[in-house]
Amino acid sequence: MNESNLNIDIIDVPEPIKDKLRSLSSNITIRKQSRKGACGWLFFGENRINRQKIAIKFYDWGGDTSHAEPQNLAAIKSENVISILDAAFVNTDYAYFLTPYCEKGDLDEEICSGVQGNSRAVKLTRDVLSGLSFLHTAKLLHRDLKPQNILIDDRGRAIIGDFGSVKKIPDGSNSVPGSGHSLIYRPPESVKNGQYGITGDIYQIGLLFFQLLGGHFPYEESAWLTQKQLAKYHATEDCIDKQLFATDCIKKRIVASTVADTSTLPPWVCLPLIRTITKACNKEPRKRYSTCNEFLAHINAIRNEIHDWQIVAGLPTRFGTPNYRIQFDKKHSIHYVEKDKDSGWRKDNTFTNTDMPNLVREIETRV
Ligand SMILES: Nc1ncnc2c1ncn2[C@@H]1O[C@H](COP(=O)(O)OP(=O)(O)O)[C@@H](O)[C@H]1O
């Protein structure tokens, strides 16, 4: 029986994957192939019996024995790591994971919808660190932690997905080769000498935290180039040469550890948060947090210093007693503050500044 909406015969995937899909479709209605799966073949469907929505991700493991075995990953039980409902090798080239489908999508969609503020960024980062600690305990390195690979469950929690780059740390060693994926997220040591250990994953979480807090993190490669480099980039006609040049410039930037430029963070990101990012993304792996638990403990320790700034209806709002928010007066092109002491928002004329960063600072002195 094949009631799937997708015509498996005509899709453009390797034959062994088609065969596997045909056999899986006796229990699963395969609804569609996702265009998002860039490094594999991703399908969404529904379990015919319990109606659970699922995702099936096929990837090329190419006989690489250092690749994490699907069974090792399936043994990980954390609410912040996507649960594996089924996983197996298809043959010596391909393997697949069957996981629940997350309707809320991935963290990149959330980041692209606008900065949400300190509390949400801290919460999501804690979720990811907590999930990652389970992988590390199992001696597994994710190697591709970035917003597109973090899914959001229906309770708004972050869960680690995309195990396509996960590798097991071999006995007697503490690192593996770095993943070639997602250049901008690669830690300096992986660009320099191809090495990647636990602190490589910590670096990637540092970048994730930076992005969640609203740091400047463009996705177009040319946006990472200096003016001088950009001029050469535009003057280069050959596409491959252009790409190689951009890659080289980005690698230099990674090695110089200037990817997470904390001066681009919004003004409500306080110094303890900035220091946290700087430490997690340190050029030297040994100067970063050495484990997820150390990183988590640090976030817990600075909790009281992080004020609850959220962006509500586009307005930076600091929740506390009282609540403050920053409004913009279009007519006079100035910012001003409103205060809410549980009786509605009223203009607060005691503030002297008229620009956003200084008003944020002024509000912070009122705590
Ligand atoms: N279980 C899932 N639920 C919802 N969306 C998913 C799921 N798995 C993957 N996706 C979406 O598909 C994208 C690509 O999937 P991913 O496993 O990261 O494959 P790739 O190896 O191609 O990056 C993700 O960034 C996410 O947007």
Ligand SMILES: [Mg+2]
């Ligand atoms: Mg991915």
